[in-house]
Amino acid sequence: MDAHSAGRPSQADALAARYGRAAIPAAGPWNDTLALLLDHKSTRAFLPTALPTGTLETLIAAAQSAPTSSNLQTWSVVTVTDPAVRAKLAAIAGGQKHIEQCPLFLVWLADVSRLGRIADAEARTLEGMPYLETFLVASIDAALAAQNAVVAAESLGLLTVYIGALRNDVEEVARLLDLPPGAVGVFGMCVGYADPAVPTEVKPRLPQAAVLHHGTYRIGDETAQRAAYDVELGAFSKRNEMQADTWTERVLARIATLRALRGRDLLKAKLRALGFPLK
Numbered sequence: 544m545d546a547h548s549a550g551r552p553s554q555a556d557a558l559a560a561r562y563g564r565a566a567i568p569a570a571g572p573w574n575d576t577l578a579l580l581l582d583h584k585s586t587r588a589f590l591p592t593a594l595p596t597g598t599l600e601t602l603i604a605a606a607q608s609a610p611t612s613s614n615l616q617t618w619s620v621v622t623v624t625d626p627a628v629r630a631k632l633a634a635i636a637g638g639q640k641h642i643e644q645c646p647l648f649l650v651w652l653a654d655v656s657r658l659g660r661i662a663d664a665e666a667r668t669l670e671g672m673p674y675l676e677t678f679l680v681a682s683i684d685a686a687l688a689a690q691n692a693v694v695a696a697e698s699l700g701l702l703t704v705y706i707g708a709l710r711n712d713v714e715e716v717a718r719l720l721d722l723p724p725g726a727v728g729v730f731g732m733c734v735g736y737a738d739p740a741v742p743t744e745v746k747p748r749l750p751q752a753a754v755l756h757h758g759t760y761r762i763g764d765e766t767a768q769r770a771a772y773d774v775e776l777g778a779f780s781k782r783n784e785m786q787a788d789t790w791t792e793r794v795l796a797r798i799a800t801l802r803a804l805r806g807r808d809l810l811k812a813k814l815r816a817l818g819f820p821l822k
């Protein structure tokens with residue numbers, strides 16, 4: 544791994560940051576890749592500093608190295624540099640200014656349009672195309688590719704943040720990017736150097752017992768786990784955002800009302816309009 548691994552935390556510190564001191568799992572194998580993965584954090588404060596030549600292509604090579612369902616490669620990605628388009632995307636995303644400020648902004652597409660063009664060229668119909676399964680395949684492909692780009696970026700000393708809020712209006716995103724039918728922006732991504740004036744901290748996750756099941760799914764002591772995690776994330780929020788929201792409060796704020804979906808309750812109809820029948 545590169546020189547940036549030198550600044551990564553030790554295994555003990557990385558696990559403590561990821562889970563909080565009270566829920567550290569047993570230490571297992573450890574290496575530079577794991578140190579990089581456990582040190583992940585998003586940022587929403589970017590320096591305007593341009594990325595070194597070839598960085599975009601390197602990130603895309605990492606993205607294309609991700610597994611892809613049946614090697615169909617049903618994703619594409621669009622870079623957006625035009626400030627006017629960035630501003631419109633930021634507005635769609637509820638005013639997320641980092642979309643305008645980051646040096647590299649990517650829109651990741653679930654893209655079956657290429658398959659459609661193959662069908663046209665080969666004079667074939669694709670019976671599997673209109674199904675929900677095909678949309679899911681493309682969305683999973685896009686996410687796996689994008690996450691490889693995130694890891695690659697972090698290995699280069701860059702940080703990122705995903706922008707799922709582009710799904711607030713997938714039709715407008717498609718119009719702005721001139722997407723063909725069968726392509727939809729599933730999320731955006733800001734990439735750049737984090738502004739050191741805005742410290743970033745690893746955000747703790749649920750204890751492993753909440754997500755890891757052995758053999759069969761067992762709902763264990765979920766209430767106690769959630770209470771402990773609420774304390775952990777509440778403290779994180781206070782340190783980083785000056786408000787002590789617990790995880791429970793955040794989950795409810797995000798999912799409890801239709802209003803919080805910010806237009807995404809209409810997603811099925813919009814996807815259908817964009818060429819994903821979702822049968």
Ligand SMILES: Cc1cc2nc3c(=O)[nH]c(=O)nc-3n(C[C@H](O)[C@H](O)[C@H](O)COP(=O)(O)O)c2cc1C
Binds near residue numbers: 706
């Ligand atoms: C698919 C996806 C969409 C996301 N959309 C947004 C977004 O629109 N705006 C934002 O600020 N963060 C967004 N995030 C970042 C998450 O809020 C963040 O990953 C989560 O809070 C965990 O924090 P961490 O990445 O620092 O560990 C998104 C993350 C994912 C995976």
